[in-house]
Every structure is written in structure tokens, then in C-alpha cells.
Amino acid sequence: MSGTFVGMPAFPEAAREAVGNETLRGNLRHATHTIRAKREKAVTEVADWAELREAGKRIKDHTLRHLDRYLQQLEDSVTAAGGIVHWAADAAEANEIVTQLVKMTGESEVVKVKSMATQEIGLNEALEAEGIRAYETDLAELIVQLGKDRPSHILVPAIHRNRGEIRDIFTREMSEWGRPAPEGLTDTPAELAEAARLHLREKFLRAKVGISGANFMVAETGTLVVVESEGNGRMCLTLPETLISVVGIEKIVPTWRDLEVFLQTLPRSSTAERMNPYTSTWTGTTDGDGPSTFHLVLLDNGRTDTLADEVGRQALRCIRCSACLNVCPVYERAGGHAYGSVYPGPIGAILSPQLRGTQSEIDASLPYASSLCGACYEVCPVAIDIPEVLVHLRERVVQGGEVTREGNKVVLRPAKGHAAERAAMRAARWAFTHPAALRTGQRAASRTRRFHPRTLPGPGKAWSGSRDLPPVPAEPFRDWWQRTRGGKGGAE
Amino acid sequence: MNSRERILGRVRRALADVPRDDPPYEQAVSRDYAREHGDRSVEQTVELLAENLADYRAVVHRTDAEGLAGLVAGLLEKRGSASVLVPPGLDEGWLAATGVTRVTDRAESTPHELDRVDSVVTACAVAIAETGTIVLDGSPDQGRRRITLVPDHHICVVRVPGQVVSSVPQGLERLDPARPLTWISGPSATSDIELDRVEGVHGPRTLEVILVGDA
Numbered sequence: 001m002s003g004t005f006v007g008m009p010a011f012p013e014a015a016r017e018a019v020g021n022e023t024l025r026g027n028l029r030h031a032t033h034t035i036r037a038k039r040e041k042a043v044t045e046v047a048d049w050a051e052l053r054e055a056g057k058r059i060k061d062h063t064l065r066h067l068d069r070y071l072q073q074l075e076d077s078v079t080a081a082g083g084i085v086h087w088a089a090d091a092a093e094a095n096e097i098v099t100q101l102v103k104m105t106g107e108s109e110v111v112k113v114k115s116m117a118t119q120e121i122g123l124n125e126a127l128e129a130e131g132i133r134a135y136e137t138d139l140a141e142l143i144v145q146l147g148k149d150r151p152s153h154i155l156v157p158a159i160h161r162n163r164g165e166i167r168d169i170f171t172r173e174m175s176e177w178g179r180p181a182p183e184g185l186t187d188t189p190a191e192l193a194e195a196a197r198l199h200l201r202e203k204f205l206r207a208k209v210g211i212s213g214a215n216f217m218v219a220e221t222g223t224l225v226v227v228e229s230e231g232n233g234r235m236c237l238t239l240p241e242t243l244i245s246v247v248g249i250e251k252i253v254p255t256w257r258d259l260e261v262f263l264q265t266l267p268r269s270s271t272a273e274r275m276n277p278y279t280s281t282w283t284g285t286t287d288g289d290g291p292s293t294f295h296l297v298l299l300d301n302g303r304t305d306t307l308a309d310e311v312g313r314q315a316l317r318c319i320r321c322s323a324c325l326n327v328c329p330v331y332e333r334a335g336g337h338a339y340g341s342v343y344p345g346p347i348g349a350i351l352s353p354q355l356r357g358t359q360s361e362i363d364a365s366l367p368y369a370s371s372l373c374g375a376c377y378e379v380c381p382v383a384i385d386i387p388e389v390l391v392h393l394r395e396r397v398v399q400g401g402e403v404t405r406e407g408n409k410v411v412l413r414p415a416k417g418h419a420a421e422r423a424a425m426r427a428a429r430w431a432f433t434h435p436a437a438l439r440t441g442q443r444a445a446s447r448t449r450r451f452h453p454r455t456l457p458g459p460g461k462a463w464s465g466s467r468d469l470p471p472v473p474a475e476p477f478r479d480w481w482q483r484t485r486g487g488k489g490g491a492e
Numbered sequence: 493m494n495s496r497e498r499i500l501g502r503v504r505r506a507l508a509d510v511p512r513d514d515p516p517y518e519q520a521v522s523r524d525y526a527r528e529h530g531d532r533s534v535e536q537t538v539e540l541l542a543e544n545l546a547d548y549r550a551v552v553h554r555t556d557a558e559g560l561a562g563l564v565a566g567l568l569e570k571r572g573s574a575s576v577l578v579p580p581g582l583d584e585g586w587l588a589a590t591g592v593t594r595v596t597d598r599a600e601s602t603p604h605e606l607d608r609v610d611s612v613v614t615a616c617a618v619a620i621a622e623t624g625t626i627v628l629d630g631s632p633d634q635g636r637r638r639i640t641l642v643p644d645h646h647i648c649v650v651r652v653p654g655q656v657v658s659s660v661p662q663g664l665e666r667l668d669p670a671r672p673l674t675w676i677s678g679p680s681a682t683s684d685i686e687l688d689r690v691e692g693v694h695g696p697r698t699l700e701v702i703l704v705g706d707a
């Protein structure tokens with residue numbers, strides 16, 4: 001994944017540091033609680049949520065189980081509609097393809113729609129190395145880019161920054177990149193947004209090359225879909241002459257009709273809106289309207305390895321709504337940076353170690369970055385059983401076993417005794433010394449009781465050999481308290 | 493081996509556990525969710541559209557065929573617009589009452605030219621009541637995607653009830669995936685700064701929707 005994250009400390013260290021940062025915790029807490037409450041409301045508005053969720057899960061599962069067929073169908077339909085399809089086995093190849101495509105246009109700058117896939121492969125840095133400047137145009141991404149920072153949330157990447165910091169970043173950095181911030185810029189959100197509007201408009205109007213990801217690709221029709229709020233996506237998708245979309249191979253749905261499920265569940269899960277302000281769909285190129293050249297780069301980069309794991313492959317159902325981040329007691333405390341990857345929170349804890357393998361210390365520690373409370377599973381619009389995959393990956397880290405890396409079967413050795421135990425225990429200690437996290441955690445723990453072993457597997461055995469792991473009660477104390485005290489006084 | 497073959501090969505090996513008789517798409521996907529939410533009369537559906545549009549801070553107006561030209565002229569005047577973009581196939585009558593300079597969108601119009609225009613008036617392809625969404629599909633009365641994006645003021649005319657559906661599934665059914673589609677729910681907005689909602693970062697900051705009764 002992105003070089004930005006190389007050298008990240010393992011999760012427990014990074015988290016400990018983040019937990020000590022009061023501003024970060026305050027911002028995160030406010031954000032996650034606000035979105036969480038709104039989402040709840042948006043979801044209860046639709047009576048058939050459970051059915052939509054089940055349909056979404058099944059569509060994605062079916063597609064993954066026949067991914068080779070759907071990929072080829074997609075390739076055919078995109079080509080028939082006037083697009084050009086490229087395949088990239090890993091990050092380096094994807095970056096190489098995009099760089100060459102940009103160079104062929106003779107341009108040395110591009111405008112970008114927020115895209116996790118291009119962050120994952122470190123595209124901006126790769127372009128930079130070839131003398132091509134990539135401008136992020138999503139407001140939050142702009143803040144992150146100008147602040148020489150990393151995103152910390154899927155949906156609101158600059159959530160760790162408050163308005164004062166944003167004002168300072170704009171005032172200091174905008175002139176480096178183009179139109180400077182207006183004189184006397186204050187820290188009101190409206191003024192900051194206006195400054196971004198002016199700064200970026202100049203770039204949109206002259207841009208010849210746009211780079212995007214996509215939320216969905218329809219195999220049947222070759223249609224790509226981008227869901228957004230600000231209109232920067234529309235700018236990048238329609239004003240440039242050349243559009244390059246870099247998309248993970250798991251983003252396919254079979255038919256046009258399938259969008260009816262995801263266009264209902266994604267906005268409500270994500271921004272808690274009935275519908276996001278803008279959704280764009282395009283099928284190849286359209287004469288006289290929008291880019292005249294369209295390239296689709298299909299990205300593997302660990303996805304086929306993830307697909308090879310029968311338990312873990314469900315992580316590929318993810319539609320990146322970020323609902324799981326906002327309910328996660330661990331994410332709320334630790335913040336997005338502690339996960340050391342572009343995918344933070346519960347989904348990051350299962351996706352990153354699968355995409356990248358669990359060899360590095362940070363990836364080996366990620367499956368422990370959870371209290372297994374199950375709240376992430378409850379909110380997930382495609383019903384990914386994140387706790388199940390976490391437990392599965394913990395086993396993998398501790399016991400080793402057969403995995404697929406870059407298409408080849410390899411046998412992982414068990415993590416070195418001490419290292420694994422240390423990682424696990426440090427993560428556990430961290431959670432246990434932060435009672436609020438644990439409290440929320442226990443709420444759903446009884447539901448996942450089947451995952452709780454009596455003894456720790458692998459090297460943990462020595463530790464649990466002399467200790468009993470406490471069984472999880474059928475009703476957590478917190479629930480009993482809430483029930484008997486009518487919810488009063490139980491809040492954090 | 494090229495990357496296409498390599499990736500497809502990896503996919504096939506990864507799916508070795510999937511049986512040959514895995515249920516086909518039609519059986520694998522359950523569709524027992526609702527086609528629409530609630531049981532509404534036609535008028536109620538239009539009313540819901542108006543409510544949800546307004547809830548997302550679009551400005552909603554209602555009129556009939558006779559009143560339309562006057563209303564459009566009035567909105568442009570109130571806004572103080574000096575120029576208005578017109579898609580090639582827009583109903584002539586809609587702008588009959590305004591003297592504002594008309595700018596026709598031409599293939600060679602540059603984004604900078606569009607940026608100097610104050611307002612744009614378009615029709616739409618379909619409107620979705622439950623989500624408060626209007627969808628444009630690039631038909632001649634809606635024009636290219638860029639014309640409803642660059643100017644800061646968009647007036648969109650929806651014929652009711654003919655163009656109104658209840659739900660997202662009903663909306664998709666009416667749309668042609670081969671066309672470039674833009675779904676618009678309220679004006680451009682961001683919540684990236686401390687989750688405070690701010691209207692209009694890049695797209696039009698003002699969206700006015702005119703619901704016109706079918707004659």
C-alpha cells in the first residue's frame with residue numbers, strides 16, 4: 001500500500017499515542033457520535049432495511065464467487081462503450097499504467113476525485129516522482145494534502161483537524177499550490193469552503209486529465225458510478241478530456257438493477273442521508289459530453305489473495321460506507337492513523353492484513369485492534385461479519401497456516417511466540433485500561449460468545465494455561481444496568 | 493503472461509471452493525425488499541418530493557404550464573442574473589418571458605466561458621420522491637453534464653406527476669444506463685469541516701426546482 005504508511009508503529013503503540021491526544025479524541029468523539037446518531041435515524045426510516053442489507057450481501061457474495069466471469073463481462077461492455085480497460089496486478093503496475101497514460105496526454109498535472117484505491121497504491125507520490133502534480137479536490141482531501149498529512153477516516157478524512165487548524169493550513173499552504181487563500185480568512189466553515197472553492201475552481205477549469213475511483217461498476221452495461229457530495233467529483237469526471245479510473249476488482253455488481261440496493265443503503269450508512277447530493281454514472285464515453293478518452297484500470301493488489309481465503313473473502317463485500325468506524329469504540333479512541341493503512345477502523349483491521357499479509361508488525365497487530373463487540377457487524381450494510389474475520393486472522397497470526405500471497409500458496413509460520421503474545425496482550429491491556437471502550441465493547445459480546453476461546457491458541461496457551469479466561473455472561477453487566485436503570489446514568 | 497491473464501488465473505484459483513452448480517444470479521439474489529416505501533396517492537408522492545427536496549435545501553416552486561414562463565423570468569430577475577445557459581432542446585416557451593441574455597451551450601464552449609454564466613435552466617429525466625432526487629440524463633432539454641455544474645444557480649423544471657416516481661428502484665427502471673446520468677439531491681454540500689454542513693463547494697450553491705402540473 002501507500003509508502004506514506006511505511007514505518008508505522010504497530011497498532012498498540014500508535015493507539016497509545018493517539019489516546020493521549022486530547023484534541024484528536026475530542027474531534028473523533030464528536031464526529032463518530034454525531035454520524036452514528038444520524039445514521040440510526042436514516043436507517044429506521046426504511047422499513048425494509050434488513051431485506052436491503054441481505055440483498056446487498058447476496059449480490060456482492062454472488063459476484064465475488066464468480067468474479068472471473070463478471071470481470072470479463074465488464075471488460076467487454078466497457079470496451080463496447082468506448083472505454084479502454086487495463087489490468088494491474090499490484091500497486092507498482094497500476095502506478096506505472098496511470099503514469100504512462102498521463103504522460104501520453106502531454107500534461108503534467110491532474111485533478112483527482114477522492115479515491116481510496118489510488119491512496120492505497122500511493123498514486124500521488126508515484127506521479128510526483130515522474131514530475132506530475134496530482135491535485136486532490138475533495139475538501140477534506142485538500143486539507144489533508146495541503147497539511148502534508150494522512151487521511152484518518154474513510155468518509156471525512158480530515159476529521160482529526162478542527163477549523164482553526166484548517167484555517168492555518170489554508171493560509172500557509174494554498175499559495176504553494178495555486179491560488180492563495182483570501183486575505184483575512186477566518187475559521188468559519190463557510191469561509192473555509194469558499195476559499196477551497198476558489199482555489200480549486202482555477203484547477204478544474206483548466207484540467208485536461210481527471211483521475212477517479214468508482215463506487216460501483218456494472219458488469220452488464222459497463223457503467224461506472226461515483227457517489228459524492230461536493231460536486232468536485234462531477235468536475236473531475238466531466239470537464240477533463242481524459243478520464244482515468246482506478247478501481248478495485250471487487251467493486252463489480254452484475255446488473256444495472258443491483259444499483260437500486262446500494263444507492264439506498266450506501267448514503268444512509270455513510271452520511272446518514274436519504275441520498276447524497278450528487279451521483280454520477282458514465283458508460284464509456286459520450287460524444288460531445290464529458291471526456292473523449294476513458295481508461296479503466298482494474299486493480300488487484302492483494303484482492304485475489306483475499307478472495308482465496310474462504311472466511312476472509314467477505315471483506316471484499318465492503319462498499320466503504322464507514323459506518324463501522326463510527327460505531328467502533330476502539331476507533332473512537334485510537335483514531336484512523338493508528339491503523340497504519342488507508343483503511344482504518346474495523347474494516348481496516350480485517351482488510352489491510354489480508355491485502356498486505358500479516359508479516360509486518362503493524363499488520364500482525366491489526367486483528368487485535370478490536371474488542372470483538374460486534375457493533376461493526378450490526379451496522380454493516382453488506383453484513384460483513386467483522387468479528388468472525390478478526391478471530392480468524394488472530395488465529396492465522398498466532399498459529400500460522402496456509403495463505404495465498406501474490407497468487408501463490410505459502411505456509412505462514414506461527415508468529416514468534418513472544419511477539420504475538422506481546423502484541424495481543426498489549427492490545428488487550430490497552431482496551432482494558434480504557435473502560436469506556438470496553439463498556440461499549442461488552443454490549444454485544446455475548447452475541448459473539450461462540451468466538452471466545454477458553455484458552456488462547458498458540459503461544460498464548462502458556463499465558464492462559466495458568467489463568468482462566470472469564471466466560472462472557474449471557475447478558476453483559478452494562479445491558480443489565482441499562483435495563484434495570486432505564487438507561488439513566490449509563491451513558492459515557 | 494500478461495496481467496489480465498495473471499489476475500483472472502488468480503481469481504479462478506482463489507475460487508476453487510465454489511461448486512460448479514453454485515446458484516445462478518437469479519436464484520442467488522433475494523429481492524424481497526420493497527419496490528417503494530409506503531402507500532401514497534399520486535398527489536402525496538408529488539408532495540413528498542417537494543418536502544424532501546426542500547429538506548435538502550433546494551428551493552421548491554409550483555406552477556402550471558401557463559405560469560411557468562413568468563415564474564422562470566421572476567426567479568432569474570430575483571437572482572439578478574445577467575445571463576442564462578440554455579440546453580439546445582429546451583422548450584422555447586419556458587424562457588419566453590425573460591429578457592436575460594441567453595447563452596447556448598456549444599461543443600466548443602470552454603469551461604471558463606461557462607463559469608461566466610450566472611444561471612442555467614434545464615428539464616429533467618425523472619424525479620424520485622422518497623429521496624428528493626432529480627436525475628438528468630443529457631437529453632437535449634437537459635444538455636451536457638457540465639452546464640448544470642459550473643454556473644452557481646440551477647433552475648430545474650420537473651413535470652408532475654408524469655416525471656415523478658416514488659422510489660430509487662422505480663427511478664432506475666426508467667433510466668437508460670447508456671446515457672451519462674447525474675443524480676442531484678439538493679445543492680452541492682460539504683460537511684468536511686467539523687461536520688458543519690456548508691452548501692456549495694463546487695457545484696451550484698442554489699438549486700431551484702419548479703414542479704409544473706401536467707396540462
Ligand code: SF4
Nearest residue numbers: 318319321322324380
Ligand atoms: S465493512 Fe461494512 S460498515 Fe464498514 S465500511 Fe465496509 S460496508 Fe461499511
